[in-house]
Amino acid sequence: MSPIARPIVHDPIRRGGPERLVLALGSNLGDRHAVLGAAVERIRAIPGVFVRAVSPFVESVAVRTTGPDTDAPPYLNGVLVGHTYLEPHRLLDATVAIEDELGRVRTERWGDRTIDIDVIEVGSRRLADARLTLPHPRAAERSFVLGPWLAVEPDARLTGAGPVAELLARLETGTGA
Numbered sequence: 001m002s003p004i005a006r007p008i009v010h011d012p013i014r015r016g017g018p019e020r021l022v023l024a025l026g027s028n029l030g031d032r033h034a035v036l037g038a039a040v041e042r043i044r045a046i047p048g049v050f051v052r053a054v055s056p057f058v059e060s061v062a063v064r065t066t067g068p069d070t071d072a073p074p075y076l077n078g079v080l081v082g083h084t085y086l087e088p089h090r091l092l093d094a095t096v097a098i099e100d101e102l103g104r105v106r107t108e109r110w111g112d113r114t115i116d117i118d119v120i121e122v123g124s125r126r127l128a129d130a131r132l133t134l135p136h137p138r139a140a141e142r143s144f145v146l147g148p149w150l151a152v153e154p155d156a157r158l159t160g161a162g163p164v165a166e167l168l169a170r171l172e173t174g175t176g177a
């Protein structure tokens with residue numbers, strides 16, 4: 001079809017094709033399995049978001065601003081991979097709304113929470129503004145993100161940082177950041 005004959009398609013969400021999406025989920029308060037399951041269902045229901053795989057949920061020691069804290073309630077963490085047509089800030093609007101619906105209370109930084117949804121990557125976009133940084137700036141340092149991610153995407157690469165398997169191995173051998 002010549003470019004002139006091409007029909008004009010108005011994409012109400014975003015022009016262009018879908019982009020790869022990686023989200024990380026965490027919960028250390030309440031019925032963690034139920035909350036993470038509810039979050040996954042709500043993410044599946046976001047128009048323009050398509051979920052391809054959800055990792056097993058794994059337990060991890062809570063990391064505070066002061067470091068790992070075995071006295072804090074442990075987290076369940078998981079990673080979801082898929083595709084999205086949403087512009088990243090609209091995606092963040094949707095994930096923040098889900099956090100609010102599921103009872104997230106925002107108190108201290110890295111405090112206990114019923115649900116946390118972090119946007120790890122949207123395609124290979126790199127951006128940093130007042131609301132959103134992509135890729136997520138702390139993903140490469142978090143085994144509770146890299147481990148579940150690797151479980152669903154063995155060849156995964158984190159934009160600007162390299163293969164997830166290598167990043168995780170470095171953390172586990174103590175040679176990471």
Ligand SMILES: Nc1ncnc2c1ncn2[C@@H]1O[C@H](COP(=O)(O)OP(=O)(O)OP(=O)(O)O)[C@@H](O)[C@H]1O
Pocket residue numbers: 106109110111116117118119120130131132133134135136137138
């Ligand atoms: N990639 C991202 N994913 C999610 N939120 C982000 C991202 N980049 C920036 N933010 C901003 O961070 C704000 C605080 O998010 P949140 O309270 O979930 O942080 P946190 O989970 O405590 O810490 P961390 O960002 O280290 O995971 C959000 O309101 C959002 O505007």
Ligand SMILES: Nc1nc2c(c(=O)[nH]1)N=C(CO)CN2
Pocket residue numbers: 025026027060061062063064075077110111116144
């Ligand atoms: N184990 C664990 N610790 C955390 C987590 C998390 O998801 N899992 N999220 C945090 C802020 O996003 C801070 N600390």
